Amino acid sequence: MASHPLLSMQAIDKRFGVVPALRASFLEVEEGEVMALIGENGAGKSTMIKVLNGFCQKDAGEITFDGRPWQAASPQEAQRNGISTIFQEINLIPFRTITENIYLGRELKHRGGFLAWRRMHEGARRLLEAFGVDIDVGAPLGQFSTAIQQMVAIARAISFEAKLVIMDESTSSLDEQEVQVLFQTIRRLKAQGVAVVFVSHKLDELYAVCDRVTVMRDGKTVAVASMAEMDKLRLVATMLGRDLAEVRRQGATAFSEAARPPGAELLSVDSIAVSPKVKEASVSVRAGEIVGLAGLLGSGRTETARAIFGAEPHQAGRISFEGKPQHFADPRQAIAAGLGFCSEDRKHEGIIPRMSVRENMTLALLPALARSGIVNEREQRRIVLRFIKDIGIKCASAEQPIRELSGGNQQKVLLARWLCMNPKLLILDEPTRGIDVGATSEIQKLVRRLANDGLGVLMISSEIEEILEGADRIFILRDGRTVGQMSRADASEATLMAAMAHGSGDAAPHGGEH
Amino acid sequence: MKRAHVSGAGIGVTLALLFLIIVGGWRYDGFLSSYNILTVLRYNSMFALVSLGMCFVIMTGGIDLSVGSVAAMTSVVSAYLSPYGLLPGLLGGVAAGLCAGALSGFIIVKLRILPFIATLAVMLAASGVGLLLADNQSVAVSYDSSFTSLGQGSLLESFQPDWVGGDNANWLGTALSLFFNFPTPAWLALVAYVVATVLLNWRPFGRHVLAVGGGEEASRLMGLPTDRTVFLVYLMSGGLAGLAGVILASQFGAGQPIEGVGWELFAIASVVVGGTLLSGGRGSVLATLAGVMLLGLIFTILNFENGMGWISLSAYWQSVIRGAFLLVVVMLQSKLARPITA
Missing domain, CATH: 3.40.50.300 (P-loop containing nucleotide triphosphate hydrolases)
Known part of the structure; x- marks a missing residue:
């Protein structure tokens, strides 16, 4: 029997009101693969993710995950069934401790239903240590930098023992070093057979960590390729739907117009x-x-x-x-x-x-x-x-x-x-x-x-x-x-x-x- | 080390409370007498219960304006049921309160109406129901059943040995007499606060309450049962207001459809004085209790002060002084508490 991909989304349609957000788009992710999902804002990648993690429901199409038809009514249900999402905005609670932010919703309990604080603190500490973060897990999350908060969000998502982790712009608030730590984590996940869908606007990051890329434009999947086959300019051109030569002329950023000599x-x-x-x-x-x-x-x-x-x-x-x-x-x-x-x-x-x-x-x-x-x-x-x-x-x-x-x-x-x-x-x-x-x-x-x-x-x-x-x-x-x-x-x-x-x-x- | 993160919540109110107790004990004869202590506890246990419910509501970032009129309504209900005995009166009153709380919760969670509006509506409705049931009069409770013992009695009184008490008792004697004469409503409040503390700190529900208040959308995305948590909090507040109404009827011998006016504000004040954030997400049960005691003591101190004959302040002054205390304590609190950026 041919090996099936871990995740297969086929011919997905989704409308918001009369506006089509997805039109027959598809996404396939293999086990242990890091798949980049890119496209401009409005290209449909967020909608694709939302359809997958149960944030909203598809109008048409088929999704199979781990060999079974997939249907999640909510991100929580998706999480329980092996797909964890790390949202772009850090969705944690600043007033609560780091431990709580990791364990909220599936608290460890003693017999009799009382919270096992010590075991939770211990677990939280161990989880974060794996990321090279050594902090007081009993302190309120809000005291820490955005980067640490992002790490906590990732630790939380991963601790659900997900088979697929979706990272939606997870690096946008991390600095270089922290991004490196995140990449190590992604590689570790990959080694464990966990697949990652990685959404980022930073192209360099995609090349650093992703195996393949799925490009979306105007609600459609327009290209799937391995990162090695897709150079940066081609990637940008595909994403923008523009001529490769034109992009090449303009450079990677748009500051290229010559600067005038400055004044006083x-x-x-x-x-x-x-x-x-x-x-x-x-x-x-x-x-x-x-x-x-x-x-x-x-x-x-x-x-x-x-x-x-x-x-x-x-x-x-x-x-x-x-x-x-x-x-x-x-x-x-x-x-x-x-x-x-x-x-x-x-x-x-x-x-x-x-x-x-x-x-x-x-x-x-x-x-x-x-x-x-x-x-x-x-x-x-x-x-x-x-x-x-x-x-x-x-x-x-x-x-x-x-x-x-x-x-x-x-x-x-x-x-x-x-x-x-x-x-x-x-x-x-x-x-x-x-x-x-x-x-x-x-x-x-x-x-x-x-x-x-x-x-x-x-x-x-x-x-x-x-x-x-x-x-x-x-x-x-x-x-x-x-x-x-x-x-x-x-x-x-x-x-x-x-x-x-x-x-x-x-x-x-x-x-x-x- | 772990406890180093207990925020300033409760420090300010505890200091202010100690200050009042010390000043009162130093200035007034009989202020620390067991009679006075027990009277203060007996009278304020209703407010303690209502404030406890309010504390949980506010920790979710909500507000419950209905507690006063719910208590008034349930006092009427329990007064009507009092001839059948203590238990029917108690259960009936609490059940009526739970109904009101469930209604608030339903409106907020299912109809997506803001808590302020929803509980304002329930406040008006409960007030009307109370007046209708009572036909605009107070409803005398039955003294034939044991109903009044709930508000007026002391749970362990009958167990008090003869050697305890007396006028020349030492501190141990005083303590034991306090224990055996501890008012029944104060026992109820005490149990409620202990249970609530456990609930808040050692049960998932309590953590969810704080999580919802700290970020409702984030909690939803984390998969917490946010709707259920919010509903339960209003249910709890209604039930506790119901219990307070039962105590009201039992203590004053009548169901009082026009009582309870302003209780919600007293409760909100106690909660805020206790350092609980009005926007939700952070709070303390025990500091709320300290807040109740603080605001309650101001009333007692005013009485003692008037009794000394130097000045004569009307009861209206207590509102002014409570207001001033509220402000001072909250300012103290924000100085002491370490800010946490959201």
Whole structure:
């Protein structure tokens, strides 16, 4: 008898209302195989996963798993029957201990039904040790970094003894080292015969850990190939449905348009300290320049940016903006001076989900639009429509609630929110996190265009590629200190990584010893 | 080491409670007399029960506005049943409370109505049912059955040996007399709190309550029985309010359809003073008990203060002072508790 794949999804149809999300798409995963599932936002990969793990039900098609027809009414049922999903958003409970977050729902009990705390703590500790994480499992989860929380989520999923683990963007909040630990875990799972469906927008990761790839576009499965047969450009081209030659011309990121020579110094940050993480951070940005702020997770990038913007007080050091010393007490002052800040946490610090695109875009602008307290709606509408057109926001209308937009388009609205205030300096914290390849390149293109128009940009990114290709200059932070500065010409993946990890940047350190 | 993570919940309220007890004992004669202690315990056990239910509800991130009028309604129900004996009165009242709780739970879980609205509706309905049943009057309970012993009696009184008590008793004598004269409603409250503590810390249900309050969607995705947990919490709150209503009728000798006004706010205040997060996810049963005692003692202290004759504060002042205490303790609490970022 021929060996059957562990999972086989065939001819899956799914509609949401009248909109078809999946059209005769398929996915097959072998035992112990790591299958990449990629596609742009809206390509149908999330729907495919949801159909599989019981989050929603398919309209048509057939699924077999482990030799039997598969039907899960809920993610829980799927989990009990061998398919565990690690969702993109960390779905754990910050107030509860790590042990609880791992054991909730299937607590270990003494005879008589009382919780066996000691055995659970022990089990949780052992599970996490296998990931190289050694922490106090009795502490509330919320005290730990996002990366640790992600590890706990993975530990929880794996502890169900799943035959198939779905990882939906599990690495988006992990730094390089942690990603490596995750990859080791994936390899260990693979060795045990556990299959993994790995969803990621980061192509490098796919090549590092996946055996095969399934590409989806417009609700259909458009390609299945082994990773070895599929080079990166072909992969991008397949995903976007574009001509291979065209992608080759444009490069992997969309920053490639030539940079103009930068103008006068706009922002200068000299050895600021922001408790508790930032000890001595220095950065400078000139008009028309994109400056990258690189560093591992926890190196204090976001905190530095927030301090510049006045969202967090700094305890030492100087900040000057446009040549004048400044000490913004709150973001209002920073905004008034001409700064803008796009937070990395779009969902919580950026969008207001129920409000329309128009309202979201003009929130910060309202005071300027209002005369004696009445908002000039005609002007507001004009601005909104201009930006929708200008930066290509895909929405049904300006009145569409922003939560209905894709991540990329939400991000564009947030960019527009700042751009309509005519800022001089824009701080972008992870501008393309969780955004698909197509939208990412549009946003990168837009940022370069803005810089060429004279805007100073300070960009934080965990994507080495984005920093390398996007930034004119790069500052490297490690453990809260600026440990190096590189120009675009000097920087390579190797030098940048070395500087981020060991603080041995080739270029001159800050502070002007040179 | 493991206990190092007990958050500040309960520290503030315990300190404030100790402060009041010490000040009261130092300032007023008879404040720490067994008579006074027992009276305070007897009177406040109703509130302790209602607050316990509220504590669980709030830990799930909900609220139960109906507890006061449910207690009023069940006091009427149990008063009507009191001629048949203690047990029928007790069970009838509790059953009526469970019905109200089940109704709240059903509306919240199945009809997906916000707890505030759902329990507001049940509050109005229960209040109406109480008034209808009682025909807008208080309903005298039967003194022929043993029904009143529930609210007025002391469970172990009859076991008290002759040598215990007396006016010149030493501390041991006082302790034993407290034990044998411990009011029946206070026993009920004590048992309820012990059971609830075990439930919260050593049974999956308690963990699920906190998990649901800490993140309902996350709990659902983890496969926890979120709907069942939420339903049970309101059922429990209704049952405890029912029990409080039975004690009310038994203690004051009548079913009181217009009593219970503002009980829900007292309960919410006790829970919050005890450091339980109003948004859910974190809380403590014992700190809630301390919260009840704290707010209850303020009333007693006011009486003692008036009794000294220096000042004369009307009962209305107790609300003002309770409010002030609530604020102070909550501020104290947030200073002491280590913040946990969500």
